Amino acid sequence: xxxxxxxxxxxxxxxxxxxxxxxxxxxxxxxxxxxxxxxxxxxxxxxxxxxxxxxxxxxxxxxxxxxxxxxxxxxxxxxxxxxxxxxxxxxxxxxxxxxxxxxxxxxxxxxxxxxxxxxxxxxxxxxxxxxxxxxxxxxxxxxxxxxxxxxxxxxxxxxxxxxxxxxxxxxxxxxxxxxxxxxxxxxxxxxxxxxxxxxxxxxxxxxxxxxxxxxxxxxxxxxxxxxxxxxxxxxxxxxxxxxxxxxxxxxxxxxxxxxxxxxxxxxxxxxxxxxxxxxxxxxxxxxxxxxxxxxxxxxxxxxxxxxxxxxxxxxxxxxxxxxxxxxxxxxxxxxxxxxxxxxxxxxxxxxxxxxxxxxxxxxxxxxxxxxxxxxxxxxxxxxxxxxxxxxxxxxxxxxxxxxxxxxxxxxxxxxxxxxxxxxxxxxxxxxxxxxxxxxxxxxxxxxxxxxxxxxxxxxxxxxxxxx
Amino acid sequence: xxxxxxxxxxxxxxxxxxxxxxxxxxxxxxxxxxxxxxxxxxxxxxxxxxxxxxxxxxxxxxxxxxxxxxxxxxxxxxxxxxxxxxxxxxxxxxxxxxxxxxxxxxxxxxxxxxxxxxxxxxxxxxxxxxxxxxxxxxxxxxxxxxxxxxxxxxxxxxxxxxxxxxxxxxxxxxxxxxxxxxxxxxxxxxxxxxxxxxxxxxxxxxxxxxxxxxxxxxxxxxxxxxxxxxxxxxxxxxxxxxxxxxxxxxxxxxxxxxxxxxxxxxxxxxxxxxxxxxxxxxxxxxxxxxxxxxxxxxxxxxxxxxxxxxxxxxxxxxxxxxxxxxxxxxxxxxxxxxxxxxxxxxxxxxxxxxxxxxxxxxxxxxxxxxxxxxxxxxxxxxxxxxxxxxxxxxxxxxxxxxxxxxxxxxxxxxxxxxxxxxxxxxxxxxxxxxxxxxxxxxxxxxxxxxxxxxxxxxxxxxxxxxxxxxxxxxxxxxxxxxxxxxxxxxxxxxxxxxxxxxxxxxxx
Numbered sequence: 001x002x003x004x005x006x007x008x009x010x011x012x013x014x015x016x017x018x019x020x021x022x023x024x025x026x027x028x029x030x031x032x033x034x035x036x037x038x039x040x041x042x043x044x045x046x047x048x049x050x051x052x053x054x055x056x057x058x059x060x061x062x063x064x065x066x067x068x069x070x071x072x073x074x075x076x077x078x079x080x081x082x083x084x085x086x087x088x089x090x091x092x093x094x095x096x097x098x099x100x101x102x103x104x105x106x107x108x109x110x111x112x113x114x115x116x117x118x119x120x121x122x123x124x125x126x127x128x129x130x131x132x133x134x135x136x137x138x139x140x141x142x143x144x145x146x147x148x149x150x151x152x153x154x155x156x157x158x159x160x161x162x163x164x165x166x167x168x169x170x171x172x173x174x175x176x177x178x179x180x181x182x183x184x185x186x187x188x189x190x191x192x193x194x195x196x197x198x199x200x201x202x203x204x205x206x207x208x209x210x211x212x213x214x215x216x217x218x219x220x221x222x223x224x225x226x227x228x229x230x231x232x233x234x235x236x237x238x239x240x241x242x243x244x245x246x247x248x249x250x251x252x253x254x255x256x257x258x259x260x261x262x263x264x265x266x267x268x269x270x271x272x273x274x275x276x277x278x279x280x281x282x283x284x285x286x287x288x289x290x291x292x293x294x295x296x297x298x299x300x301x302x303x304x305x306x307x308x309x310x311x312x313x314x315x316x317x318x319x320x321x322x323x324x325x326x327x328x329x330x331x332x333x334x335x336x337x338x339x340x341x342x343x344x345x346x347x348x349x350x351x352x353x354x355x356x357x358x359x360x361x362x363x364x365x366x367x368x369x370x371x372x373x374x375x376x377x378x379x380x381x382x383x384x385x386x387x388x389x390x391x392x393x394x395x396x397x398x399x400x401x402x403x404x405x406x407x408x409x410x411x412x413x414x415x416x417x418x419x420x421x422x423x424x425x426x427x428x429x430x431x432x433x434x435x436x437x438x439x440x441x442x443x444x445x446x447x448x449x450x451x452x453x454x455x456x457x458x459x460x461x462x463x464x465x466x467x
Numbered sequence: 468x469x470x471x472x473x474x475x476x477x478x479x480x481x482x483x484x485x486x487x488x489x490x491x492x493x494x495x496x497x498x499x500x501x502x503x504x505x506x507x508x509x510x511x512x513x514x515x516x517x518x519x520x521x522x523x524x525x526x527x528x529x530x531x532x533x534x535x536x537x538x539x540x541x542x543x544x545x546x547x548x549x550x551x552x553x554x555x556x557x558x559x560x561x562x563x564x565x566x567x568x569x570x571x572x573x574x575x576x577x578x579x580x581x582x583x584x585x586x587x588x589x590x591x592x593x594x595x596x597x598x599x600x601x602x603x604x605x606x607x608x609x610x611x612x613x614x615x616x617x618x619x620x621x622x623x624x625x626x627x628x629x630x631x632x633x634x635x636x637x638x639x640x641x642x643x644x645x646x647x648x649x650x651x652x653x654x655x656x657x658x659x660x661x662x663x664x665x666x667x668x669x670x671x672x673x674x675x676x677x678x679x680x681x682x683x684x685x686x687x688x689x690x691x692x693x694x695x696x697x698x699x700x701x702x703x704x705x706x707x708x709x710x711x712x713x714x715x716x717x718x719x720x721x722x723x724x725x726x727x728x729x730x731x732x733x734x735x736x737x738x739x740x741x742x743x744x745x746x747x748x749x750x751x752x753x754x755x756x757x758x759x760x761x762x763x764x765x766x767x768x769x770x771x772x773x774x775x776x777x778x779x780x781x782x783x784x785x786x787x788x789x790x791x792x793x794x795x796x797x798x799x800x801x802x803x804x805x806x807x808x809x810x811x812x813x814x815x816x817x818x819x820x821x822x823x824x825x826x827x828x829x830x831x832x833x834x835x836x837x838x839x840x841x842x843x844x845x846x847x848x849x850x851x852x853x854x855x856x857x858x859x860x861x862x863x864x865x866x867x868x869x870x871x872x873x874x875x876x877x878x879x880x881x882x883x884x885x886x887x888x889x890x891x892x893x894x895x896x897x898x899x900x901x902x903x904x905x906x907x908x909x910x911x912x913x914x915x916x917x918x919x920x921x922x923x924x925x926x927x928x929x930x931x932x933x934x935x936x937x938x939x940x941x942x943x944x945x946x947x948x949x950x951x952x953x954x955x956x957x958x959x960x961x962x963x964x965x966x967x968x969x970x971x972x973x974x975x
Binding site: 017018019021022023025034043045046047049050051053054055064066067068069070071072073075076080085086088089091093108111112113125138139142143144183239305376387390404405406407408409410413433461 | 468469471472473474476481499501502503504505508509511512516518519520523524526527528529532535543550561562563566588589593594595597619792853863865908966
């Protein structure tokens with residue numbers, strides 16, 4: 001070990017906030033699929049609609065359970081009555097789709113014209129008889145995945161308060177859904193409570209694809225921990241019970257507001273853990289939950305070692321290579337921590353917003369990982385400036401840049417290898433089992449490079465004239 | 468408020484950005500919240516741009532909301548000026564800045580004192596204009612700005628070139644097959660002995676704009692982008708304009724003859740009749756195709772056409788006039804061009820539809836039951852659901868509509884490409900139907916839920932099975948006629964008996 005490589009402490013900086021990311025309304029794309037009986041109504045302009053239409057690609061043709069309430073000039077100048085307009089649209093939605101909940105997504109425009117969505121919703125809810133949840137997922141305040149955070153924070157208020165009453169209903173519903181699912185493969189493994197250790201109820205929050213939900217639930221079951229519910233559940237009508245004193249744990253790093261709401265409004269206790277991304281993160285996540293419940297974790301050493309062994313062929317490809325996160329989806333710290341454990345050097349962790357309290361355990365693990373891997377402590381660049389970042393990328397020549405689609409092709413044309421970051425948001429990357437999928441994505445451009453290396457086509461733009 | 472799932476035309480600022488980024492060394496600064504720079508993604512992904520899209524955002528956040536942009540916009544302009552040395556910076560308003568009503572013109576004025584670049588505020592109101600109108604306006608605005616600037620400086624070039632020359636106006640980024648069309652038009656001009664004076668906005672330098680008046684005439688192939696500029700140039704310099712889209716054999720000839728008239732009036736001794744003849748008979752395969760037995764098979768087949776005004780009008784005329792296909796209806800989402808569109812397609816289709824409601828268009832397709840659809844990506848998906856082949860002829864488009872291979876829609880090579888597109892659509896439909904006749908694999912219903920053909924009538928098992936045996940391309944019609952028959956007689960379930968009765972009564 002050389003002295004020069006001795007890691008210092010994490011360095012936090014903040015730039016101008018001129019970076020590229022998706023608008024937070026994009027969360028409807030994955031949330032309407034996750035919450036099967038929902039309908040998302042984005043109240044905004046053509047600009048919002050155009051973004052969704054293009055960002056969601058082919059999904060738009062599948063009659064998605066989302067729509068724009070497109071504001072016209074009369075709405076902006078208050079010549080039209082907001083309440084009447086929304087009622088007309090929501091009645092239409094109720095008639096056509098009969099959802100169990102309508103989620104209103106407030107946008108920049110509704111903020112600026114100060115449309116009181118939170119005030120209008122309860123009135124209309126009473127009139128229509130459908131719950132209306134309001135989330136302000138706008139570009140003035142939030143970036144990309146934070147949209148989900150605003151929706152889940154609003155949903156947290158809708159979770160039932162008392163267990164017993166809800167239990168009965170739930171059984172009834174289960175009976176019906178069992179009937180409906182007759183002959184289908186069982187998704188949930190029902191177990192008698194005796195398999196679980198005695199611990200206070202635990203509810204997990206964060207929207208994940210159902211297979212990943214099952215996977216993480218079973219992972220905790222192995223430790224005798226019972227997951228009482230997930231926020232969000234598959235259906236709005238199945239939102240978990242949240243009583244005062246319940247424990248909650250986040251599965252994604254961008255859920256600060258949801259965590260705050262659960263603590264302050266629902267009086268739940270937050271388990272601050274690193275996030276279950278990568279085998280190291282998953283293990284630390286389970287360990288932390290176990291430690292809160294005074295449970296001695298079983299077999300995690302072997303489990304983690306076995307995963308690492310399984311992905312060695314991928315890790316080999318990235319060990320010793322450098323990576324630069326431009327930052328756009330708030331998964332950056334967890335990803336960086338995992339990649340450092342894989343032996344990569346992280347040059348910069350760009351991130352739209354850094355909640356040092358909610359991510360405290362993740363940051364601590366990052367620091368610890370850097371020490372153990374003898375890797376230099378990366379700079380965490382909050383609200384980055386993409387232009388400045390490009391200058392740093394040219395100077396530092398990273399082996400891999402994780403970036404948005406606006407920069408990926410231009411960087412590739414300049415011989416800089418990229419992986420576009422949006423894919424990580426949609427890929428299944430949580431838990432032990434999905435570690436391979438993350439590495440599959442991370443190494444894909446490097447494997448591509450390996451396949452094409454002898455062609456001499458790395459740099460495909462003409463040299464810019466030096467002035 | 469309007470419930471909307473899909474829009475054909477993008478918001479105004481997209482039009483402005485398309486024009487600004489088509490020019491060389493022009494930078495656009497959007498006054499917008501985080502996430503509104505989605506244009507950069509589209510340009511980078513759809514047209515696979517190698518260079519960074521010269522668009523940055525002057526971010527509207529909470530601070531801007533409470534205190535106004537103050538120095539922010541001006542700082543962003545001067546910063547970009549120092550970093551990239553653009554010739555022109557276009558400050559681009561968005562829906563957000565439209566409501567904030569900040570004095571962007573004032574920012575532009577202040578910034579232009581400091582910046583070396585010229586600075587312009589795009590004069591587009593989000594709530595009044597769509598993408599196409601905004602693009603057209605922005606191009607005119609930039610041209611006018613540089614003409615007036617040159618006039619002031621005294622370096623405007625107004626003397627005509629010695630040889631016939633042309634400005635090609637309206638080629639832009641992220642537009643349907645524009646780069647290929649541009650190559651084809653340059654080739655065509657070369658063959659006609661006409662020098663290309665300027666192509667705007669794609670690839671043009673703003674300094675070239677002061678030489679626009681030296682061309683003998685302007686060629687504006689697209690209805691959506693260019694007319695405002697050519698009108699301006701006509702008013703200022705009396706420059707004639709050819710606005711006939713050279714798409715299809717007949718229209719290409721018409722375009723060339725109009726050019727001939729203009730050049731002759733300008734004193735050039737040209738006669739393009741032999742050229743038109745040679746190209747039509749031997750270079751383009753379209754004329755020969757229309758004579759061949761392949762095309763004979765298409766006679767009277769039903770098609771519907773929908774897209775932007777330029778492409779929908781041109782394809783309608785090609786289908787009817789050059790291939791003998793029966794266009795049941797032709798439509799466009801370019802509402803401001805309604806009058807123009809109606810005039811163009813008059814006599815070439817049974818009905819004209821002017822609408823930007825994709826639900827209505829989907830319904831009309833389902834009702835018309837054409838053998839092929841020519842439309843946008845949205846119509847392609849409607850076609851998929853209804854099992855009707857679709858040729859994509861207009862934006863909105865996906866990445867597959869930015870082909871790498873040479874695929875112009877304009878000029879003589881364009882006529883070949885269009886023939887392939889049309890013929891392949893129809894043959895695929897024929898194949899499909901032959902498969903079904905000979906007991907093919909597809910027993911899905913033709914009309915699926917969601918596109919109008921929803922019915923309140925139940926089909927019993929036997930009747931449903933029988934219906935599934937009906938070949939796909941007429942199944943929808945049989946289904947509807949049978950249901951109408953049943954409804955008229957107050958029957959709620961359709962049985963085999965009802966089906967047969969309907970067939971006997973109304974030929975369903």
